[in-house]
Amino acid sequence: GAVVSQHPSRVICKSGTSVKIECRSLDFQATTMFWYRQFPKQSLMLMATSNEGSKATYEQGVEKDKFLINHASLTLSTLTVTSAHPEDSSFYICSARDHGQGALGYTFGSGTRLTVV
Amino acid sequence: EDQVTQSPEALRLQEGESSSLNCSYTVSGLRGLFWYRQDPGKGPEFLFTLYSAGEEKEKERLKATLTKKESFLHITAPKPEDSATYLCAVYKAAGNKLTFGGGTRVLVKP
Numbered sequence: 001g002a003v004v005s006q007h008p009s010r011v012i013c014k015s016g017t018s019v020k021i022e023c024r025s026l027d028f029q030a031t032t033m034f035w036y037r038q039f040p041k042q043s044l045m046l047m048a049t050s051n052e053g054s055k056a057t058y059e060q061g062v063e064k065d066k067f068l069i070n071h072a073s074l075t076l077s078t079l080t081v082t083s084a085h086p087e088d089s090s091f092y093i094c095s096a097r098d099h100g101q102g103a104l105g106y107t108f109g110s111g112t113r114l115t116v117v
Numbered sequence: 118e119d120q121v122t123q124s125p126e127a128l129r130l131q132e133g134e135s136s137s138l139n140c141s142y143t144v145s146g147l148r149g150l151f152w153y154r155q156d157p158g159k160g161p162e163f164l165f166t167l168y169s170a171g172e173e174k175e176k177e178r179l180k181a182t183l184t185k186k187e188s189f190l191h192i193t194a195p196k197p198e199d200s201a202t203y204l205c206a207v208y209k210a211a212g213n214k215l216t217f218g219g220g221t222r223v224l225v226k227p
Binding site for chain 2: 004006032034041042043044045046049091093095097106107108109110111113
């Protein structure tokens with residue numbers, strides 16, 4: 001089945017620095033990838049949708065200058081948290097869609113635990 | 118506005134005690150409803166997709182059903198390894214994205 005690899009799984013960074021998270025579709029081409037944020041004991045909140053070769057579409061309330069998304073190839077999307085602050089600490093999850101599988105095509109990465117100190 | 122509501126928020130079961138989780142939705146143009154399992158510190162793992170009212174799907178101790186307003190995930194004779202958070206999500210063709218409910222945290226005690 002479709003596999004999505006997300007790295008790193010955990011990262012600790014200092015306040016004010018930037019952190020990049022990678023999301024790769026390993027065995028399919030993903031024209032669309034999604035980035036979610038999840039707080040403890042809460043559900044997934046969609047942050048943005050990225051389409052290969054074009055600008056990401058951000059959900060209302062998500063700062064596009066803080067959460068930079070790049071989807072430069074059909075198998076890789078990156079999320080960069082710029083000038084991170086403790087309130088950005090969260091669990092970030094990516095999802096890639098294999099359009100060839102229709103509605104079944106949403107596969108999730110294993111998530112990245114970001115801690116900003 | 119599309120809404121997906123899961124209940125209960127948390128469920129504590131004894132091993133072997135069957136129960137059901139609810140996912141109610143208010144969505145125009147529903148194309149599919151997904152159930153996922155999420156373990157702590159992991160991404161969601163796909164369980165089922167349901168497309169139309171009356172549809173049912175089963176996998177081991179889990180059975181998912183769908184009506185025009187809600188979906189149920191039945192857990193029959195659960196085991197401790199069924200402990201997880203169960204998420205439902207709806208899919209609309211317009212928008213190309215999933216909308217998740219709040220999840221139900223299930224704890225099965227031996």
